[in-house]
Amino acid sequence: MPPRLNVPFRSRRRDTGAEYTAPLSALQDADDVLGAATASDGFAPLTALARPQLPGAVAGVPLSLRPRRPWRKLLYIQQDYPDDYVDSTFLRELQKNANVRMYDYRTVVLQTTVVTQHMSSIMVFIAVFINLYRGALTGSALLWCSSATTVVGFVAWDMLRLALKTPVQRIVRLGLIKGAVLFALLLFGLSPILRTLTEDTSSDTIWAMTVIFFCVNLAFHDYSTGNLTNIRFPGSVSLNAAVLASVLLASQLDSNTSVFAFLSFALKWFALFPIFRRHLKRVSAAASVATTVVLALVAATMFMYISRAIAMLFVLGTLFITFGCPLWLIWVQRYKNEIHGPWDEARPVVHHYFN
Numbered sequence: 001m002p003p004r005l006n007v008p009f010r011s012r013r014r015d016t017g018a019e020y021t022a023p024l025s026a027l028q029d030a031d032d033v034l035g036a037a038t039a040s041d042g043f044a045p046l047t048a049l050a051r052p053q054l055p056g057a058v059a060g061v062p063l064s065l066r067p068r069r070p071w072r073k074l075l076y077i078q079q080d081y082p083d084d085y086v087d088s089t090f091l092r093e094l095q096k097n098a099n100v101r102m103y104d105y106r107t108v109v110l111q112t113t114v115v116t117q118h119m120s121s122i123m124v125f126i127a128v129f130i131n132l133y134r135g136a137l138t139g140s141a142l143l144w145c146s147s148a149t150t151v152v153g154f155v156a157w158d159m160l161r162l163a164l165k166t167p168v169q170r171i172v173r174l175g176l177i178k179g180a181v182l183f184a185l186l187l188f189g190l191s192p193i194l195r196t197l198t199e200d201t202s203s204d205t206i207w208a209m210t211v212i213f214f215c216v217n218l219a220f221h222d223y224s225t226g227n228l229t230n231i232r233f234p235g236s237v238s239l240n241a242a243v244l245a246s247v248l249l250a251s252q253l254d255s256n257t258s259v260f261a262f263l264s265f266a267l268k269w270f271a272l273f274p275i276f277r278r279h280l281k282r283v284s285a286a287a288s289v290a291t292t293v294v295l296a297l298v299a300a301t302m303f304m305y306i307s308r309a310i311a312m313l314f315v316l317g318t319l320f321i322t323f324g325c326p327l328w329l330i331w332v333q334r335y336k337n338e339i340h341g342p343w344d345e346a347r348p349v350v351h352h353y354f355n
Helices: 024-039 105-111 113-134 139-164 170-195 203-219 235-250 256-283 285-304 308-335
Strands: 011-014 017-020
Touching (some): 113 256, 113 285, 139 256, 170 256, 203 235, 256 285
C-alpha cells in the first residue's frame, strides 16, 4: 500500500467560478512521488490518468486575475456576471412618454362637439315625444315637419356636394327614394300592431327600459367622421337601441297616425341625421359648431316648458362635457408616465412577400 502524502492543495469557490490556488509545480511533485510509490506495486502513475481540469487557471493564473468578457444583453447564456447585472449603458435606451399625445384645449373642445350634438338630439327627440304624448303636438304636424326638414337636409347635402364639386350618384339617390317609400308603407301598415305592442306592460317598465336603451345609444354611437354610408359595429348597436326605445315610446301613443309619424321621425332622426352631421363636421368645423349650438339651444328651450330642473341639468351637463372634460383631460396628462426600454418584449418584424 503506497504511503499517504500530504500535498498542500487548496481550493476555494466563489460566485465567479472555482479557483485553485495550488501551483502546478506542487502537483507535479506529488505526481512524481505517487508514480515512484506505485510503480513497484504495478499501478499506473498519475500522469497516465486523466488529470482534473482547472477552469480559470491558465499557466498558474487564478480566475480572479483573468479579464472578464464584456457583458451582453442576453438572458439564456452563461456569463461571468450575476443574473440581475446591467451595465452603465442599459438605461440609455430608456424612453418616457414616447407614444403619448399631448392635447390642445381648443382642439379637444372642438372634438367634444359630436358628443354634445348627439346628446342634444336625444333630448330633442324626448321632448317631441312628451309634447306628442300630452297632446300639445299632433301626429300630422309632426309628419309634415319631419318630411320638410328631411327635404331641407337633402337640399343642404346637394349644396355641399356642389361646393365641393363631388359627383352626384343618381342611381344611389333613386334607390334611397324607393327604399324610403317602401319602408314608409310597411311602417304605416304595422302602426296598429306597434301601438298595442305593450298593452300588458306597466308604464314604469316602459320608461325604465327607454332610459336604458337611450343610454346604450349614447354610449355606442359612432362619433367618428370617416363612416358616412355604412353602419358598422358599434354604430349598429346604437341604432338598434334607438329604434327599440322609439318603438317602446310609440306604444304609449293613442292613435295610429301618431305612431306612424313618431316612428318615421325616429328613423330620420337617428339614421339619417347622424350621417349629415358627420359629413358637415368633415366639411366645415364652424358649421359643425353652429349645429351644436343650435341643437343645444333647441333642446334647452323645449325642456323649459316641460321641466325647468331637467333643462338646467341638461345645460350644466352640456357645459361640463364641452368645456370641463377637456380641461380635466389636459390636467391629467401631467401624470402620464409611459416608459419604453430594452426590457420590453421584442416585436417581430413580419415580412410580406408578394408573387
